[in-house]
Amino acid sequence: MNELQQYLSIILETDFNKIIISNPANKSEEYQKLVIERRKDFCQISKYTQKQVFHENVKKEELADRCVELIAGHYRQVNAMTADAEHIILISKNGKCNYKVKRLATEAIKASKGVGAGSVKETAAGGMTLDNGHNRRKNYILSEGMSIEPLVDMGVFTKDGRVVNSMYDKYKQINRFVEILNDEISNLKVKKLNVIDFGCGKSYLTFVVYYYLTEVMGLEVNMIGLDLKADVIEKCNRAAEKYHYDKLHFELGDINGYKAPFDVDMVITLHACDTATDFALFNAIQWKAKMIFSVPCCQHEFNKQMKPSTLPIMSRYGIIKERFAALATDAVRANLLEYSGYRTQLLEFIDFDHTPKNILIRAVYRPIVPKSVKENALNEVHALMKEFAFEPTLYKLLGIGEKQ
Numbered sequence: 001m002n003e004l005q006q007y008l009s010i011i012l013e014t015d016f017n018k019i020i021i022s023n024p025a026n027k028s029e030e031y032q033k034l035v036i037e038r039r040k041d042f043c044q045i046s047k048y049t050q051k052q053v054f055h056e057n058v059k060k061e062e063l064a065d066r067c068v069e070l071i072a073g074h075y076r077q078v079n080a081m082t083a084d085a086e087h088i089i090l091i092s093k094n095g096k097c098n099y100k101v102k103r104l105a106t107e108a109i110k111a112s113k114g115v116g117a118g119s120v121k122e123t124a125a126g127g128m129t130l131d132n133g134h135n136r137r138k139n140y141i142l143s144e145g146m147s148i149e150p151l152v153d154m155g156v157f158t159k160d161g162r163v164v165n166s167m168y169d170k171y172k173q174i175n176r177f178v179e180i181l182n183d184e185i186s187n188l189k190v191k192k193l194n195v196i197d198f199g200c201g202k203s204y205l206t207f208v209v210y211y212y213l214t215e216v217m218g219l220e221v222n223m224i225g226l227d228l229k230a231d232v233i234e235k236c237n238r239a240a241e242k243y244h245y246d247k248l249h250f251e252l253g254d255i256n257g258y259k260a261p262f263d264v265d266m267v268i269t270l271h272a273c274d275t276a277t278d279f280a281l282f283n284a285i286q287w288k289a290k291m292i293f294s295v296p297c298c299q300h301e302f303n304k305q306m307k308p309s310t311l312p313i314m315s316r317y318g319i320i321k322e323r324f325a326a327l328a329t330d331a332v333r334a335n336l337l338e339y340s341g342y343r344t345q346l347l348e349f350i351d352f353d354h355t356p357k358n359i360l361i362r363a364v365y366r367p368i369v370p371k372s373v374k375e376n377a378l379n380e381v382h383a384l385m386k387e388f389a390f391e392p393t394l395y396k397l398l399g400i401g402e403k404q
Helices: 003-012 060-071 106-112 149-153 165-188 204-216 230-242 276-287 301-305 318-339 371-388 393-397
Strands: 018-024 033-038 043-048 053-058 075-081 085-091 097-103 119-122 128-131 192-198 220-227 248-252 266-273 291-297 342-348 359-365
Touching: 003 060, 003 075, 003 085, 003 097, 018 060, 033 060, 043 060, 053 060, 060 075, 149 204, 149 230, 165 204, 165 291, 165 359, 192 204, 192 276, 204 220, 204 230, 204 248, 204 266, 220 230, 230 248, 266 276, 276 291, 276 318, 276 393, 291 318, 301 318, 318 342, 318 359, 318 371, 318 393
Parallel strands: 192 220, 192 266, 220 248, 266 291
Antiparallel strands: 018 033, 018 075, 033 043, 043 053, 075 085, 085 097, 119 128, 291 359, 342 359
16 A cells, blocks of 8 residues: 555545545646545545536445545645645655644634634635634735645745745735736636736746646646846746746846747736836737736836925825825826726735735736727826926837827
8 A cells, every 4th residue: 555545545534524635746637636425325426527517426345446546647636625624745856745634723724614693614625614704814826735846946945835824924925926827827818928027026926827827727838037137037947947947037128129939929028117017018019929927116207206286285294295296107108008908907915014015906908998098097197297397207108299
């Protein structure tokens, strides 16, 4: 009896409620996850594709062999829930198994038995969380137990896939960004993406995004990270080789005037300082990128220019002036993206408690936009420019003043 068979036999001897088999070993795997539930005289296996669910009924005495057949070489994670514990099997690429048992908190045990107001819900990775309406654990896309090497090297995950307690805030930030990407990518229903990451820096998030797009979404991805520091680029290319991310490359270069080697579908720019964000957005607009995800940083431009004509109160107090200028900068950028044909949203990236740089610009290209929508977006920008004497870099890059 091998490790997998041994651990499965322990689980199957428990009074389990549900077994979730997840984290496919190969992108070509037909089913994203399998869920096993007890029935009166048999066990039912539900097999989930992206859009459909197929069912298979198995006799209880045949379940052990069928589980081994389904899991070995095909999936890397098994979560089994009993009334008082979660049994977890994590399977490495070479087939080595790690087995652990997590005892549920008293409140979760009560909830699973129908006691109290809370309830136990299935997580994305096949685990359970307590939902009591207040202190609720999040259902993360990149969940504990997944084998994500960059997160291990970042110190966010331990080698067995658990979140390091001191890095939980960083873990939430990464998942929040992935969630924002996921919303739009799922809607577009694409199979291939060409991605540019401007100002990638140490590129931890770049690696995680590449992992998510290729391993979780199963997309064909060409991705380039761009930065001005040669030593960073060299280090990142070595890391991409280490992770076997064959279509992720890093190049030394400036955001301003960068020539992409392919038709760009997605542009990411995180914490590009001050007007560097504007140059990145301008490039994305010129390429007609399908999606833009930008977290601006250090919005100094408007703060230096700001001279209110009828609202001097907005520049009287330093802290108010600084914050208003930063918000106005991103509001103008959002409107100029709308003017350029993008459906644009400003989203809270992470809690304000962690950093004031918490706004993410998400823009999705629309080939056809009513003229009135564009005009209204531009008129609002003009009104703000007139009131505060703003001269936005993105406005000038787009040559809008020359067209008037």
